[in-house]
Amino acid sequence: MAANKQNPAEGPSQAEWGVIADAILPGGGLGTNMVPKDQRFVIRRGQGARVEDLEGNWHIDYVLGAGALILGHAHPATMKALEEQLAKGIHFFGALNEACLHLARELTDAIPCAERLAFTTTGSEATFYALRMARAFTGRPNVLKFEGAYHGNHDYSQVSVSPGAATNFPAGRPDSAGVPDVLPPTVLIAPYNDLETTRKIVEENREDLACVIVEPVQRVIFSEPGFLSGLRKICDDNAVVLIFDEVVTGFRLAYGGGQEYFGVTPDIAAYGKIAGGGAPLGAVAGKAEIIDFADPARRGNADYAQINGTMHGNPLASAAGLATLKELRKPGFYDDLDAKADDLRKACQRVLDRHRLEALVCGQGSFWQILFLDKPPRDYADVRASNRTASKALDLGCLSEGLYVLPGIRRFVSAVHSSDDFEETVRALDVACRKLN
Numbered sequence: 265m266a267a268n269k270q271n272p273a274e275g276p277s278q279a280e281w282g283v284i285a286d287a288i289l290p291g292g293g294l295g296t297n298m299v300p301k302d303q304r305f306v307i308r309r310g311q312g313a314r315v316e317d318l319e320g321n322w323h324i325d326y327v328l329g330a331g332a333l334i335l336g337h338a339h340p341a342t343m344k345a346l347e348e349q350l351a352k353g354i355h356f357f358g359a360l361n362e363a364c365l366h367l368a369r370e371l372t373d374a375i376p377c378a379e380r381l382a383f384t385t386t387g388s389e390a391t392f393y394a395l396r397m398a399r400a401f402t403g404r405p406n407v408l409k410f411e412g413a414y415h416g417n418h419d420y421s422q423v424s425v426s427p428g429a430a431t432n433f434p435a436g437r438p439d440s441a442g443v444p445d446v447l448p449p450t451v452l453i454a455p456y457n458d459l460e461t462t463r464k465i466v467e468e469n470r471e472d473l474a475c476v477i478v479e480p481v482q483r484v485i486f487s488e489p490g491f492l493s494g495l496r497k498i499c500d501d502n503a504v505v506l507i508f509d510e511v512v513t514g515f516r517l518a519y520g521g522g523q524e525y526f527g528v529t530p531d532i533a534a535y536g537k538i539a540g541g542g543a544p545l546g547a548v549a550g551k552a553e554i555i556d557f558a559d560p561a562r563r564g565n566a567d568y569a570q571i572n573g574t575m576h577g578n579p580l581a582s583a584a585g586l587a588t589l590k591e592l593r594k595p596g597f598y599d600d601l602d603a604k605a606d607d608l609r610k611a612c613q614r615v616l617d618r619h620r621l622e623a624l625v626c627g628q629g630s631f632w633q634i635l636f637l638d639k640p641p642r643d644y645a646d647v648r649a650s651n652r653t654a655s656k657a658l659d660l661g662c663l664s665e666g667l668y669v670l671p672g673i674r675r676f677v678s679a680v681h682s683s684d685d686f687e688e689t690v691r692a693l694d695v696a697c698r699k700l701n
């Protein structure tokens with residue numbers, strides 16, 4: 265990983281871009297989850313499972329566009345589809361476009377709950393609209409989410425995402441300034457994987473409760489057997505809409521996402537990331553009787569759930585999504601991906617054990633993250649109780665050894681990570697562990 269300093273003729277160097285970024289961008293980055301400034305690099309390009317920075321260093325990428333790039337960077341099939349669409353136009357509005365119709369048909373075929381589908385531009389918008397549709401459908405104002413769940417950047421999601429102290433269920437706390445005081449009381453919080461507490465909260469609040477929104481896998485916490493089916497029953501018993509946030513799990517756990525993997529069908533579900541092949545695209549899919557509240561024919565009625573966006577159904581993102589989904593349908597895709605990720609988890613666990621660290625490589629499928637605890641977490645309280653200082657230090661050590669991971673954030677494996685990538689990863693982790701001890 266030799267460092268080639270950027271040729272001044274090519275523009276600012278990596279360090280100079282850092283200074284410029286600090287002057288222009290809040291905190292010098294693109295959002296909450298960023299590479300710390302003292303290890304900051306600027307990506308020039310991505311290829312396969314790696315990204316190259318402006319100094320010519322290649323980093324093995326486990327961030328993968330926050331999980332959007334299941335086929336890694338610049339996959340030939342996705343690139344070809346993008347080039348073909350580029351020649352036809354990158355954006356239309358109002359009229360239907362051919363690319364988004366192809367994708368809409370494929371998504372509704374693939375997603376178990378999907379009778380209808382509405383496009384959005386991001387996963388955040390998808391969860392936001394899903395909540396809006398559930399409120400329009402039920403005529404009730406409140407929603408229930410789980411402690412530690414991230415459903416995007418909107419105000420409804422910014423409640424009890426990473427609370428520093430124990431939650432007094434169902435009262436949530438905002439994670440962001442600027443969330444109006446009236447909003448958090450409309451977002452009830454329950455502990456993940458705890459059906460008994462969730463049932464009690466739903467039953468006590470059913471008069472005002474529109475929906476329960478849940479991730480089939482919350483960060484690296486897999487829902488326990490019976491949890492999602494139990495939620496299905498609780499929602500049915502109380503006439504509350506069940507929403508799956510499949511922004512991450514959709515097309516990652518299985519072609520049919522968490523719904524296929526866990527065998528539970530929600531009323532509606534939110535998508536993003538892989539559905540757009542790594543380009544900006546999201547969708548809300550589900551029962552016609554709910555999604556149809558977004559039918560513009562209702563405009564002017566009190567129950568119209570408005571949905572509109574300049575980029576909705578963007579043809580470039582649709583083409584990328586469609587090409588990606590075609591690759592995912594190839595026989596054995598998910599078995600191969602998960603087996604590969606399993607090998608990586610086991611190899612990393614051996615390194616941790618050799619260094620006698622009380623840490624676990626958590627996750628299943630193609631999810632993984634190293635947490636300092638003695639058993640896999642079953643809810644956010646377990647993660648909060650883990651040694652997060654140690655895991656952050658280890659993550660930073662891995663970052664400086666050429667692994668692109670974000671401190672404290674779940675990571676992924678792509679279909680294009682190779683055994684060479686894994687060998688290098690194990691070596692990098694070994695060095696990072698040594699530095700920790």
Ligand SMILES: Cc1ncc(COP(=O)(O)O)c(C=O)c1O
Pocket residue numbers: 330386387388389391414415416417479509511512536537
């Ligand atoms: C589970 C989940 N839901 C929703 C979102 C929001 O998606 P986006 O960042 O595309 O708005 C994310 C983003 O990471 C997510 O992890």
